[in-house]
Amino acid sequence: MLNTLAIAHYRSLDRLVLPLARLNVITGANGSGKSSTYRALKLLTDAAHGRLVGALAQEGGLQATYWAGPETISRAMKAGEHPIQGGIPKRPKALQLGFAGDDFGYAVDIGTPNYSPGPYFRDEPSKFLLDPGIHRECIWAGSQCRPASTLLDRQGALVKVRDGRDWQILSRDLAASDSIFSLTDPLRAPEALQLRERMRAWRFYDQLRCDRDAPARQAQIGTFTPALANDGSDLAAALQTILEIGDARALHDCITDAFPGAELEIAVDAGRFSVGMRQHGLLRPLAAHELSDGTLRYLLLAAALLSPRPPELLVLNEPETSLHPDLLPALGRLIVQAARHSQIIVVTHAGRLVSALERHTDCQSLPLEKEFGQTRLAGMGELDLPAWHWPGRS
Ligand SMILES: Nc1ncnc2c1ncn2[C@@H]1O[C@H](COP(=O)(O)OP(=O)(O)OP(=O)(O)O)[C@@H](O)[C@H]1O
């Protein structure tokens, strides 16, 4: 389980350390930093997939994603005695992301790259000068990054792995665009491989389409599907998998909980699966293309949350979209049930979903607010937050 998520200098998350519980609900006004927190978590998995630099570049590179405020906001600035202004930078740009879990922690520091073109490229400046580059990465044991607990340490192109009291060199020439997860060595750095596989298995749902052309409305080749795809395209196969090897009763109950008298029906035609639903008062089941957007979204969320192979971490971004407020308590119950098998982070605007989740004793509310452009956790002083140390740059 993750106990702490830490983000520095990413968009409005100039310095944010969040304590995490089994079930977490991130809320806040428009612009408070909810989606940025979601994206920061996704960037961490992008690191494990070896696509962190590309994902940041897609967001506009460091220019767009780096904290746009001053390095420090003095008391006089906060009191309005001085205007908010930048001054001469005292430290290099470092966008940092990290987490600490029960056993391992990981942090990555991304900045402007230490990159120079090869000897045959002389006549013009490199066109990659805006690419972000990874400067430092660490994996450590336990809750805090400390020299004594560091297991794997990357500084620039040099990657070292702990070997008893000494260090062994794992690589001397890791490219700034590559993460340490690209060179996991099962013998010398088994923790990195283990952490990478775990991070890759985190599941994110934020693009469950339910518009007219949504893939979940089309018949799809059905194969055994214990985890719903991010876009929900394999919905029918995922629901059938739950019916066959998962908690079929919970699936049935959550459908009747939300749509009394309704019953799920998966049709199979020449190997293609499609979702249908029998509804009270109708003579035939409605096909996927006939279901309302909210009904389809609810089925997608049920398929994600009742997965027979629950992930270690499941993150839902604004699951309430297109659901009627009356369905939110049923969705809340589904999420609470899924939290028995997975750690869950829900990012939401919906008050009724928040109250349905907060009724659950293990639910931790993380209300975000913005002060002087910086996102912070509302109602928490610095001392109430988990301790966090970023690995520095040499
Ligand atoms: N580089 C940056 N530096 C500082 N602030 C930024 C930067 N980029 C974006 N922001 C601000 O960060 C804030 C948080 O945006 P985010 O999209 O996370 O909000 P949100 O809580 O998801 O809002 P909504 O409820 O509207 O979706 C926005 O107010 C945005 O203007």
Ligand SMILES: [Mg+2]
């Ligand atoms: Mg948002």
